[in-house]
Every structure is written in structure tokens, then in C-alpha cells.
Amino acid sequence: GDKFISKGTVSNSFTLGIRGRLYTPKIENADALGLEEIDKDIRTLAERADVEGLNLEDCVWGTFLVSNLGMYPVESFNVIIPPGHSAALSIGTIQEIPVAKEGEVSVLPVCRAILTVDHRIINGNEAGEFILKLKELMEAL
DSSP: OOOOOOOOOOEEOOOOTTEEEEEOOOTTTGOOOOOOHHHHHHHHHHHHHHHHHHOOOHEEEEEEEEEEEETTTOOOOOOOOOOOOOOEEEOOOEEEEEEEEETTEEEEEOOOOEEEEEEEEOHHHHHHHHHHHHHHHHHOO
């Protein structure tokens, strides 16, 4: 309807292609986990998906979806926001391209990231700030 339910936690989802099937499993309380814990959860969910498949509860009502097609020659794409999510981030492949900065041209690794948000929940300014912060973090690596 026209109401939103705040879960009070962040459950990040990610796309996972296994044996011709596409899953969007979620990692509960991702905002409270470190990268190693998130990596472990991703590997556990991927193994379960491969061996026995995932159930509906594993894959619904996340908060934020990340979809990566970087392993394919896909520069950019738009992922559809799944039900219950507030936003989705699409990440394309990394390519070496010429980049002009301060009058100098260098060949740098670049990838395109597209953020899709539900504007009933997230305004465009917040989305822009998120993308700016993501860009800064990625460039600092």
C-alpha cells in the first residue's frame, strides 16, 4: 500500500547466479558486520545455493541490493529494486580507459556503478551523496 515498514536493521542483498538460477540472498544485520563476516556469509549462502538451493526466506525483504556483472563484458546495467528493498546498486566490469584529470591523460581502471532508489523512501540528494562517497572510497583503493 502506501505505508513503509522500518525493520530497524540493514539486510544487504546480493545477486548470485548458480546453475542457471538467479538468487538475491540477504545478509542479516550487515550494518553490524565486518567485511570478513560478510564474506563468510556470502560464501555460506553461495554454497547452500549450489548444494540445496535457497528458500524464499533467504531471498526476500532485504534492504539494499548489490548486483555485479563485472565478470562479463557488461559496462553498465540497471537492476530492478526487489520488493521490500529501498535501493539497488548495479556494478559493471572494470575497464582500462583514458581519463583526463588536471590537464593530464592517464589510462586508469574504471567501472560504472548505477544506483537505483525508491524515491518514496530515499531522496535524490541522499542518493547523490551515497554515490559520491562510494566514488571517493573506490578511488582511494
